[in-house]
Amino acid sequence: MTAILQVSDLKTSFRTDDGIVKAVDGVSFSVDKGQTLGIVGESGSGKSVTSLTIMGLNDKRAATSSGSVVLDGTEILGVSASQLQEIRGTRMAMIFQDPMTSLNPVKSIGWQLAEAVLVHNDVTKKAARDRATELLEQVGIPNSERRVDDYPHQFSGGMRQRVMIAMALINNPDVLIADEPTTALDVTTQAQILLLMKRLQDEYNMAIIMITHDLGVIAEVADDVVVMYGGKVVEQASVGELFDRPQHPYTWGLLGSLPRLDSRADRLEQIPGQPPSLLRPPTGCAFHPRCEFVFDRCRSEVPPLIDFGGANHLHRCLLGDGMRQEIWAKKKAAMKVEAA
Amino acid sequence: MFPFLVRRILWAIALFLATTVITYLIFFIIPADPAALACGKACTPADVARVKHSLGLDLPVYQQYWNYLVRLLHGNLGTSFVNRQSVNHIIGSTAPVTASLVFGGAIFWLLLSIPLGVYSALHPRSVGDRAGMTFVLFGISAHPVWIGLILSYIFGYVLRNFVIHTPIAGYCEAISPPFGSSCGGPVQWAYHLILPWTTFMVLFAALYVRLVRANVMETLTEDFVRTARAKGAGESRVMVQHVLRNSLLPVVTILGMDIGLALGGAIFTESIFGLPGLGRRVLTAYNQNDLPVILGVVVFATVAVIIFNLVVDMLYAVIDPRIRLA
Numbered sequence: 001m002t003a004i005l006q007v008s009d010l011k012t013s014f015r016t017d018d019g020i021v022k023a024v025d026g027v028s029f030s031v032d033k034g035q036t037l038g039i040v041g042e043s044g045s046g047k048s049v050t051s052l053t054i055m056g057l058n059d060k061r062a063a064t065s066s067g068s069v070v071l072d073g074t075e076i077l078g079v080s081a082s083q084l085q086e087i088r089g090t091r092m093a094m095i096f097q098d099p100m101t102s103l104n105p106v107k108s109i110g111w112q113l114a115e116a117v118l119v120h121n122d123v124t125k126k127a128a129r130d131r132a133t134e135l136l137e138q139v140g141i142p143n144s145e146r147r148v149d150d151y152p153h154q155f156s157g158g159m160r161q162r163v164m165i166a167m168a169l170i171n172n173p174d175v176l177i178a179d180e181p182t183t184a185l186d187v188t189t190q191a192q193i194l195l196l197m198k199r200l201q202d203e204y205n206m207a208i209i210m211i212t213h214d215l216g217v218i219a220e221v222a223d224d225v226v227v228m229y230g231g232k233v234v235e236q237a238s239v240g241e242l243f244d245r246p247q248h249p250y251t252w253g254l255l256g257s258l259p260r261l262d263s264r265a266d267r268l269e270q271i272p273g274q275p276p277s278l279l280r281p282p283t284g285c286a287f288h289p290r291c292e293f294v295f296d297r298c299r300s301e302v303p304p305l306i307d308f309g310g311a312n313h314l315h316r317c318l319l320g321d322g323m324r325q326e327i328w329a330k331k332k333a334a335m336k337v338e339a340a
Numbered sequence: 341m342f343p344f345l346v347r348r349i350l351w352a353i354a355l356f357l358a359t360t361v362i363t364y365l366i367f368f369i370i371p372a373d374p375a376a377l378a379c380g381k382a383c384t385p386a387d388v389a390r391v392k393h394s395l396g397l398d399l400p401v402y403q404q405y406w407n408y409l410v411r412l413l414h415g416n417l418g419t420s421f422v423n424r425q426s427v428n429h430i431i432g433s434t435a436p437v438t439a440s441l442v443f444g445g446a447i448f449w450l451l452l453s454i455p456l457g458v459y460s461a462l463h464p465r466s467v468g469d470r471a472g473m474t475f476v477l478f479g480i481s482a483h484p485v486w487i488g489l490i491l492s493y494i495f496g497y498v499l500r501n502f503v504i505h506t507p508i509a510g511y512c513e514a515i516s517p518p519f520g521s522s523c524g525g526p527v528q529w530a531y532h533l534i535l536p537w538t539t540f541m542v543l544f545a546a547l548y549v550r551l552v553r554a555n556v557m558e559t560l561t562e563d564f565v566r567t568a569r570a571k572g573a574g575e576s577r578v579m580v581q582h583v584l585r586n587s588l589l590p591v592v593t594i595l596g597m598d599i600g601l602a603l604g605g606a607i608f609t610e611s612i613f614g615l616p617g618l619g620r621r622v623l624t625a626y627n628q629n630d631l632p633v634i635l636g637v638v639v640f641a642t643v644a645v646i647i648f649n650l651v652v653d654m655l656y657a658v659i660d661p662r663i664r665l666a
Contacts (some may be wrong), residue, residue, distance in 0.1 A: 026380050057569055081575070089572030096570075101563040105662055106589075115581070151661040167571060220656040 003030035016217030093168035099160035110148035158189035228285035427636035438617035457552025479546025490613035555587035600648030604641025
């Protein structure tokens with residue numbers, strides 16, 4: 001299977017008053033049709049900027065990007081604004097974190113959905129509106145015929161995220177980028193939205209890039225996972241590999257901070273310290289100030305992305321293979337993942 | 341809608357009573373004798389007493405106020421102490437002048453400030469933005485009297501031999517000029533108002549440029565604008581359909597309030613350019629202690645403010661779907 005979206009050595013930096021911020025620093029991954037790639041990391045890890053760069057939505061006055069983004073065989077990084085507009089909403093669509101603010105408050109949702117149809121297709125307003133109603137129906141909004149004329153404030157958060165999904169899918173895109181689509185929703189609604197996205201992914205056979213800070217969401221929907229820290233990929237593997245044999249101390253920390261019903265640990269593990277400043281990143285490994293297994297080389301050497309076990313499992317840790325397996329075995333036991 | 345209107349009208353009545361009471365009280369605190377002023381220098385004390393009686397000034401204050409309210413209910417604003425002219429007539433002939441100045445000025449300041457504000461917001465820190473912000477600073481700091489005099493000097497005197505010179509004083513009726521007036525018709529009306537409009541609008545234009553700029557900049561960072569771009573909408577479409585519509589909502593509110601307020605009389609502008617509007621008329625009335633005229637203008641201004649606020653509220657319900665009057 002060929003990848004529908006191939007991102008290679010993507011770098012994005014922002015010019016600010018205090019200096020250059022390297023928000024994304026050499027990220028590579030690919031997604032196949034019908035597959036879901038999860039990008040996980042904490043605030044400021046560069047996961048959102050990665051997605052905005054792919055969509056070409058960064059502020060052009062402040063951001064510069066390099067590398068390559070190939071969509072279905074065509075390079076789209078750095079193409080003209082009008083070419084990007086043609087791609088956005090048709091080949092690639094995006095949904096955002098906060099459904100409360102992502103819809104225009106003074107336009108009916110029918111208008112906003114129809115707009116997505118009308119900017120790309122030469123159809124009548126009536127046809128666009130019918131398509132809008134149809135999509136609302138598909139994402140599970142009851143009485144869609146009537147609700148199409150309602151305004152965003154007349155919908156709940158979960159319903160608005162459904163509207164956002166309907167808007168993203170209305171032109172049948174190849175790739176859907178979801179930037180923390182469930183973060184602002186309550187837990188039951190989260191599950192419904194994830195389920196809906198999975199169902200629609202099967203129907204439309206699209207690739208999904210799911211950006212989240214929640215490994216629970218990753219476990220639920222992703223096929224492959226990219227773990228980002230300080231603008232770099234620190235670990236990259238299939239979801240099974242990542243949960244079974246994580247190789248990077250940061251990933252261990254993320255897994256340890258995940259609450260589990262089958263764990264008898266009294267306290268969740270936490271990663272001490274703050275995410276690194278992207279303006280003045282730490283020398284060597286960006287994670288070293290927070291890493292409990294830090295040694296001399298970590299402070300001076302930027303670890304390369306190296307292969308582990310040959311199963312497309314990459315990581316950026318300088319600890320020896322044997323040492324890492326030993327530590328993970330101990331951690332796993334401590335977390336009591338294997339419930340008694 | 342209906343309960344909202346009833347509530348607003350009750351409020352309006354309370355507001356109205358409060359304004360007239362305060363005007364009345366201020367008037368009686370001022371140590372001046374309107375009867376003596378109205379009568380003239382040659383009057384004997386007996387004459388003054390007679391005038392006082394005929395104007396109703398010998399009654400207790402509350403009685404005078406009550407009589408005033410009763411007359412008002414019949415739509416009668418009273419007669420001037422000084423020249424026995426009906427106040428209804430005075431307002432009726434001066435209000436159109438002020439309205440011409442205010443509405444014309446409002447059109448000009450909107451035409452100037454919306455494009456300028458939007459441009460500044462889209463190109464922050466550019467040369468154009470800095471020029472715009474300099475204008476804002478100038479417009480807010482410069483006094484209308486000074487602006488009026490400078491404009492009169494340039495367009496009325498320096499350029500007097502050129503086509504672009506303009507009249508520096510006077511007013512022409514747009515429709516049916518009175519017999520014997522020197523000019524009339526819409527063209528002369530507008531011609532005589534060019535400088536007053538310009539002078540009057542500078543302050544508002546400056547304030548509105550800043551308002552529009554700030555609102556547009558804020559709206560540009562809204563998530564729904566990013567959503568619009570993400571669905572492939574072009575920049576001009578994003579601007580018109582998503583940014584402008586949302587960022588001009590607050591402008592509507594403030595515009596309604598400003599117009600209502602300005603209708604009470606643009607005293608400075610009217611004085612410099614000799615426009616016979618409400619502001620200039622009320623200034624004369626103050627000097628003559630002509631209470632009925634002062635009250636007439638206050639009543640008119642209060643009603644204008646109330647009506648324009650009501651119009652804004654109702655308009656808002658139409659243009660912002662989140663607001664339902666209840």
